[in-house]
Amino acid sequence: MEQIKTIPKEKFSFVSGGDKVHDKKLDTKPVGYFTDAFRRFCKNKGSVVGAVIILVLILFAIIAPFCTPYSVAYKDAYFRETLPKSSLFAGTSFWDGCKTKEASKARFKYLFAMGEETGHNAVKNQEYKLTDDGMYRYREDSYYSAGCIYKNFTLEEYARLTKYQDETGVQVIYPTVRIADRPKATQDFEDANYYFKTEGTTRTRIVYDENDNVIPVYWTYKAGEDDSYPYNSLRIEGENGFEKDGETYYYAYARPVPTGVQCRINYYEYYVYNHSYVLKDGISKPVFLFGTTGDGQDILTCLASGARFSFIFAIAVAIVNMAVGAIYGAIEGYYGGKTDLIMERVSDILSAVPMMIIITLLKLHMGASSQILVLFLAFFLTGWIGMAGSTRMQFYRFKNREYVLAARTLGASDRRLMFKHIFPNALGTLVTGSALVIPSMIYSETNLSYLGIINLSSGNITSVGTLIAGGQALMETSPHIALFPSIFLALLMLSFNLFGNGLRDAFNPSLRGTEG
């Protein structure tokens, strides 16, 4: 201590040697408002996940309709309520279009016989288990369980079909059954899957042989006999009948009807033939990734186009709302006073009108001609008020700031003050606000179409709400119809919620640093 006290003056010298001391230039780059917001947004993991999911859903809505050969208008009367199937899981018992079922012997044998005849196993791999109470447990393949149907062809169509058979070697037409041998019960008479012996007039019962197998009752005739059937064995070349009791018999494949012939065709193979050979619409075989609806529409296509419609619609409405709301709110907020009071009353009253009333009145007045326009107007009429409100608030906040006063002093016009000087301050809130309104718009659109008040499913457009409503009606037999649209809707809402929370926090600079 003593030493320190007695340091001589000469030992001290100036650090900077007499130079002036300047502030150092900042080494780091300045962070702008949006960069900062983005940085804080990225810190919130939930929001990032939400944003990614939204992106995936939007991509799904854009890309998926191009990836499937089906369209919304596509309907198939036989592949209805078909289960989801993906060729990726071909060998497994997951996502294979099958469903484990337990059925009585009659139903089981009915399906089992389909597989035995055509090789398209309605009972998956023809595997089954007998349960203790005499029931059969098996996996029913919803793609093959339509089996065979009776279908009428004109002679040209028939020739074309037989040509296809000869070219590809695929059997579409199966031996038909005499009217007399078909089931007597009226509800089963048209059912082409009864190619075997049955009895009973009110309920069809299958007759089994001693080995518990079904007994085929195909329409056969002897060689040379019966020339009244013009379409004998035209099927695949090289098939020359079969020997029985020393005589050659042939199967009858067609039955003459007034318009041509009636054939018994395997629907799966006919579908392939019809789409790849006749219609040539790019469908090679029936595979529905998400299954089909109760009307036989492809759920994947419907969902994707419903989603695409929802997104486009919501974004369009949001933009229009934002434009109108911003102008209205700007006038309100900038002029204030009586103008504000009157305009505020108008928007107050409008905002108090329930959505349902607007929709209904619009619908009644505009007819059923364009439901999309009705929906658009309804969302617009109720939606812009929120935008106007937040713009008005921002205008009140900023219109008396010094820089605005300065601009006015310099002679800036009202319009210039409003849109050049004040409006940019409100833009951030407005954009986040309208982004956050999008899910609620999709939600209410879904609700309205679920309730059947708005019916969007015409032509090539459908709505997620319509899909869910259709699925709910068939919930007990095929829950998958409602499952996929529901998952989509839930994911969308969840991710928008997460995303919105993050967005709001990110654009609120007062929260900076509180997250740690």
Add this chain to the structure above:
Amino acid sequence: MAFRLRLFISSLNNREVKPMYMFKYVMKRLGLMLLSFSVIMLICFVLIKLLPIVVTVQAGEDAKIVYAQLEARGYIQNIRYDANGLVIGYDRVPILTQLFIYLKRIFVYGDFGIGVTMSEYRNQPVWDVFIEKLPPTILINIYSSLIGVPIGIGLGIFAALKKNKWQDQIISTAVILLISLPSIVLGLVIQYVFCYKLDWFPLTMLSGYDYFSWKMFRSMLPAVLSLCLGSIAGYTRFTRAELTEVLTGEFMLLARTKGLTRGQATFRHALRNAMVVIFPSILSEFISVLSGSLIIESMFSIPGVGRLYIMSINAQDYDFFMLLSGFYCLVGLAAGIVVDISYGFIDPRIRMGAK
């Protein structure tokens, strides 16, 4: 209710409230509400009367009587008949006259019109049908509020006290999941799992009028569950947010410093302050009990007002539509007003109108 009263009285005692201000404020708000309501209903009435009249003559009915009925109700006049007695034309009564007749019927006779197009309610007084449909809607929503509000607030308090611990994480995750889940999906999942797969409840609500029997209650439960899960999530989030904000206040530190236990400080000081914001929303929830959810009602086939409304929209029954629209509009307006006014009563800091 007692709680609110205490809050109210304490705020009266402590902070020199001028009751006239509140009275004026309430009157002003009520006046504005009535104005909005009248304008909306007027627009609605005019727009409906501009539509063509739906005349449905069912088999076995005399067309003459149907038209005479419309004339008697003041919709049409000067019905013209051809030689065979068939109606060939009529004039429509001017809309303002119709409005006068409509208002007179309502205020003098309490008559809101009769059902026209829905076969179930044909020629029945609209008001009677409406009153008949009210109980299921109210019951379901009251059950849901009675279950949802206490559980929601309780969970919210718990989460706020355990802030950022694992209990809070679990509750917050569940809340965000439940809040995001659209009521269509939630209802569908509940219907599929509880009503179909587990077979605990019937798929839809039973028909009948003994609303308080156990069987009826059981058939209402899935709808109640779908409604109350959402409100539980809402209240949990709300309570947690409010309470965590209050808990960080400096007066809480003071309360602990002067020797209160954590429980005392939380319930006496923090919770009461948080309730200032939570309570009005509970009030408005109990007002919206009347309106209910259209989605849930149509999903579970609840024979309530919502289903009647949807049916009247789809069948274009205008008298039903007018009454029910007015009802929904009024409930919505009233719920909003109650929130605003009760804010003013409970918390002098937010009292609007007073300067």
